[in-house]
Amino acid sequence: MAAARTDGHTRLDGVGKVFARAGRADVVLRDCSLELLPGRLNVLIGPSGCGKSTLAKLIAGYLPPSVGQVSVDGVAVTGPSAERLMVFQETALFPWMTLLDNVAFGPRQAGVSPGEAKERARKFLARVGLQGFDRRYPEQLSGGMQRRAEVARALINRPRLLLLDEPFRGLDHLSRGLMQAYFLDLFEEDRPTTLFVTSEVDEAVLLADRVIVLTHKPTTQRTVVEVPLPRPRTAGMLELEQAVRIKRQLLDLLHEESGKAFAAPAPRSAA
Numbered sequence: 001m002a003a004a005r006t007d008g009h010t011r012l013d014g015v016g017k018v019f020a021r022a023g024r025a026d027v028v029l030r031d032c033s034l035e036l037l038p039g040r041l042n043v044l045i046g047p048s049g050c051g052k053s054t055l056a057k058l059i060a061g062y063l064p065p066s067v068g069q070v071s072v073d074g075v076a077v078t079g080p081s082a083e084r085l086m087v088f089q090e091t092a093l094f095p096w097m098t099l100l101d102n103v104a105f106g107p108r109q110a111g112v113s114p115g116e117a118k119e120r121a122r123k124f125l126a127r128v129g130l131q132g133f134d135r136r137y138p139e140q141l142s143g144g145m146q147r148r149a150e151v152a153r154a155l156i157n158r159p160r161l162l163l164l165d166e167p168f169r170g171l172d173h174l175s176r177g178l179m180q181a182y183f184l185d186l187f188e189e190d191r192p193t194t195l196f197v198t199s200e201v202d203e204a205v206l207l208a209d210r211v212i213v214l215t216h217k218p219t220t221q222r223t224v225v226e227v228p229l230p231r232p233r234t235a236g237m238l239e240l241e242q243a244v245r246i247k248r249q250l251l252d253l254l255h256e257e258s259g260k261a262f263a264a265p266a267p268r269s270a271a
C-alpha cells in the first residue's frame with residue numbers, strides 16, 4: 001500500500017446554500033462547517049434530500065456558496081478545477097471515444113504524449129478489470145463497466161481531491177459489491193483524499209475511514225464517526241462486531257435526523 005496523499009485538505013467554514021424555488025427560498029445548507037482529511041476516505045451520509053449532492057458540488061466548484069467559504073489546501077474554491085474531480089451516477093464518458101481514449105483523455109490534456117497516455121490508460125483499465133475492452137465505445141458496455149471506466153478516468157489524473165456522488169446507486173447487489181471491491185483496491189493503492197457520498201450504511205462502513213453524518217435540512221454536520229477497521233478491506237469485515245456496532249450507530253443517527261425532517265416545518269428564511 002502506498003503512503004497516503006497529504007494534499008486535498010478541504011474545509012467548509014460557515015457555508016450556507018439557498019436555492020430560489022417558485023419564489024421561495026429553499027435553505028439547503030445553513031452554517032455548515034466540516035473538514036475532509038487528506039489521504040482518507042471521507043464518506044458523507046445524511047437523510048434523503050438533505051443536500052449531500054449540493055455539498056459535493058460546492059466542493060467541486062460547480063455551485064457557489066450563498067455564504068461562507070470552501071477551501072482546499074488553504075485556497076478558496078471559486079470554480080471547477082482539474083484538481084478536484086467528480087464522478088457522478090450518470091455516465092460522463094465521451095460517447096464518441098473508445099474506452100482507452102476516454103481514460104487517456106486527462107493525461108493527454110495535461111500534455112502527456114499519446115503513447116505514454118495510452119500505456120497508462122491501459123494499466124488503469126486493467127486495474128478495474130476492463131483489460132481487453134480498450135476499443136469498445138461506452139454504449140457497448142454495461143452500466144457497471146461504464147462506472148468502473150469512469151473511476152479509472154478520474155484516478156489516472158491523480159487529482160488533489162476525488163469526489164464521488166453515489167457512483168454505484170442503482171446497480172444490482174452483485175454489481176455494486178464488485179464495484180466496491182474494485183474501488184477499494186484503487187483507493188488503497190494511492191490513498192487519494194476522497195469524498196464519497198452514499199445513502200447506504202453498509203457501503204459507508206465498508207469504505208470509510210471516517211463518516212461525516214449530516215443533519216436534516218437546513219443541513220450541517222451532525223457528527224463524525226470513525227471507522228477504524230483495518231485495510232485492505234473486504235466485504236466480510238461487515239460481519240465483525242465492531243462494524244456491526246458502527247452500522248447501528250449510523251442507522252440510529254440517520255433515523256433521528258430523518259425523523260426531525262418530518263417534524264420540521266418547511267424552511268422559509270434565508271441562511
Ligand SMILES: Nc1ncnc2c1ncn2[C@@H]1O[C@H](COP(=O)(O)OP(=O)(O)OP(=O)(O)O)[C@@H](O)[C@H]1O
Nearest residue numbers: 019020021028047048049050051052053054055199
Ligand atoms: N439546482 C438546484 N436548484 C434548486 N434546488 C435545488 C438544486 N439542487 C438541489 N436543490 C434542492 O436542494 C435540496 C437538496 O438536494 P440534494 O440533491 O443536494 O440532496 P441529496 O441529499 O443529495 O438528495 P438524495 O438523498 O435524494 O440523493 C433538495 O430540496 C433539492 O430540491
